[in-house]
Amino acid sequence: MTTTPSRENYDFVVIGAGPAGLAAAATSAEAGLSTLLLDENIGPGGQVFRAIASTPVTAREQLGTDYWVGADLVQALRAGNTEVVQRATVWSLDRNLEIGVSIGGGSSFVKARRVILATGALERPFPIPGWTLPGVMTAGAAQTMLKSSALVPDGRTVIAGQGPLLWLLAAQILRLGGRIDRILDTTERGNYFAALPHAFAFLTSPYFAKGLALMREVRAKVQVVSGVAELAAVGDGQLASVSYVAGGKRETIPADLLLLHQGVVPNVNLAMAAGVEHRWNELQLCWSPVLDASGNSSIEGIAIAGDGAGIGGATAAVVRGRIAARAAVEALAPVAAAKLPPLATLRAELAKAERGRAFLDTLFRPSPQFRIPSGDTIVCRCEEVTAKDILDAVAIGATGPNQLKAYRRTGMGPCQGRLCGLTVTELMAQARAKSPQEIGYYRLRAPVKPITLAELAAVPKSEDDVKAVVRG
Amino acid sequence: MFKRSEQDKRPPVQIFVDGVAVAARQGDTVSAALLASGRDVRRSTAVSGAPRLPYCMMGVCFDCLVTIDGVGNRQGCLVPVAEGMQIEIQKGKREIGK
Numbered sequence: 214m215t216t217t218p219s220r221e222n223y224d225f226v227v228i229g230a231g232p233a234g235l236a237a238a239a240t241s242a243e244a245g246l247s248t249l250l251l252d253e254n255i256g257p258g259g260q261v262f263r264a265i266a267s268t269p270v271t272a273r274e275q276l277g278t279d280y281w282v283g284a285d286l287v288q289a290l291r292a293g294n295t296e297v298v299q300r301a302t303v304w305s306l307d308r309n310l311e312i313g314v315s316i317g318g319g320s321s322f323v324k325a326r327r328v329i330l331a332t333g334a335l336e337r338p339f340p341i342p343g344w345t346l347p348g349v350m351t352a353g354a355a356q357t358m359l360k361s362s363a364l365v366p367d368g369r370t371v372i373a374g375q376g377p378l379l380w381l382l383a384a385q386i387l388r389l390g391g392r393i394d395r396i397l398d399t400t401e402r403g404n405y406f407a408a409l410p411h412a413f414a415f416l417t418s419p420y421f422a423k424g425l426a427l428m429r430e431v432r433a434k435v436q437v438v439s440g441v442a443e444l445a446a447v448g449d450g451q452l453a454s455v456s457y458v459a460g461g462k463r464e465t466i467p468a469d470l471l472l473l474h475q476g477v478v479p480n481v482n483l484a485m486a487a488g489v490e491h492r493w494n495e496l497q498l499c500w501s502p503v504l505d506a507s508g509n510s511s512i513e514g515i516a517i518a519g520d521g522a523g524i525g526g527a528t529a530a531v532v533r534g535r536i537a538a539r540a541a542v543e544a545l546a547p548v549a550a551a552k553l554p555p556l557a558t559l560r561a562e563l564a565k566a567e568r569g570r571a572f573l574d575t576l577f578r579p580s581p582q583f584r585i586p587s588g589d590t591i592v593c594r595c596e597e598v599t600a601k602d603i604l605d606a607v608a609i610g611a612t613g614p615n616q617l618k619a620y621r622r623t624g625m626g627p628c629q630g631r632l633c634g635l636t637v638t639e640l641m642a643q644a645r646a647k648s649p650q651e652i653g654y655y656r657l658r659a660p661v662k663p664i665t666l667a668e669l670a671a672v673p674k675s676e677d678d679v680k681a682v683v684r685g
Numbered sequence: 686m687f688k689r690s691e692q693d694k695r696p697p698v699q700i701f702v703d704g705v706a707v708a709a710r711q712g713d714t715v716s717a718a719l720l721a722s723g724r725d726v727r728r729s730t731a732v733s734g735a736p737r738l739p740y741c742m743m744g745v746c747f748d749c750l751v752t753i754d755g756v757g758n759r760q761g762c763l764v765p766v767a768e769g770m771q772i773e774i775q776k777g778k779r780e781i782g783k
Contacts, residue, residue, distance in 0.1 A: 254743055267712050269693040271694075337742065345737060351741050353742070354741050362712065367688040450727075627747040632745065
């Protein structure tokens, strides 16, 4: 079934139905504003609450209590008057708050008075040798299959990397009867010391008890190797083994499936294409939008909430969604805003939700060798460009990611830099002895997801549109 | 590589992969159904012809590109299966007319 937005104009358009988007849309609808929620997936939930309204996993405890929080958010949204369109791919957003959206193979435009981008996060690229081999996936990919289709690994499975998601996924796989042969923990030992100053906030946050319990649960069943300093996927056309170095010793284990994870980073494509100013975040090692305390971006009328605003986790995302929506309601309908929870309450909730984050960011800061590859390791998966190719281009004059496109086509494939952009920035920064901020990022433009020329040509046109291009 | 949990009680959906009937479940994405099928469903890239399987399953990596009901370059991880759907494993770039 294909549904399209019922109107051309809305007070409020939210893009992304994850934690932040669900909360933002519910808030605006509660305030009586006409609200449209556009989401690319089959159902609401984003990644954290993926398939929340349809998961075949009926044993609730297997997914954990944090997951089912999403059901309340969806219920709150459905209680209001928000118009929700799933399988809607937003490919354009501009300064006039005009949104190009592709639904069921056809595109149209809607206009908003306020836009909240809740496009969330994606997993940080993990460019190790062999990461393009069939059989190598992200941990998030396995979790997506687990939540939406109750599918679990059953071949020889290795999970490698670091961060809270890795342990949650491992526990979920085991609870559903899946197989994990080994976990390779890449957390750098020095990070434990670096994270110490933030330890008190972390110990008194909810993350601590939950994280410890998960790690205990997993360690009781799976061999965990810590201090992994080198990692490679090996095979000819298909993953055959995983090779790693820990404690100065190399080991190779046979594997059918390797799941990689080293944290998540903001999904910036749509915001950057709209022209929102971003800065390099030296702690989280990624681009983050420049925002005020209510999530308002450098472009009038566009706010960003959730992990797309900088990684803060699901609980923080929900509160950021409410804060951004409240600020927008205040601008459009101040009387209605007075009935919403006061800003001070929301800010206090946010501070609570963000407690412990600095500790996690510092402890799970990925090591340089897993972010900045060398030699024949592929950086750009779409155009199949290696680290050496990029360094060679730098040697003959490529100055930044945008020049590099002309030399090697990096970032010009269908993923539009989502899987190589951070690596290219950091690799070129290192090669040219500059900061990532100085090196910059790809200049992103609409359409931020590929659409066909036929679809573009078929977009409804006004008389003015026709006049602008027809002579005489 | 993957197996279905026994608690999954969703109704079956029959799809065709390169003409062969494959059992999927209602609510599966095309990519999930392909990975669950146990068949060799590796596509090959447009640039070098290297074999690939889905990497991210969330719509960002484009390694799940597949031909669905005659339309090439679809992101299999974003499309739900439907009864009788015809899937072709895409070898190389999208062909003209597909």
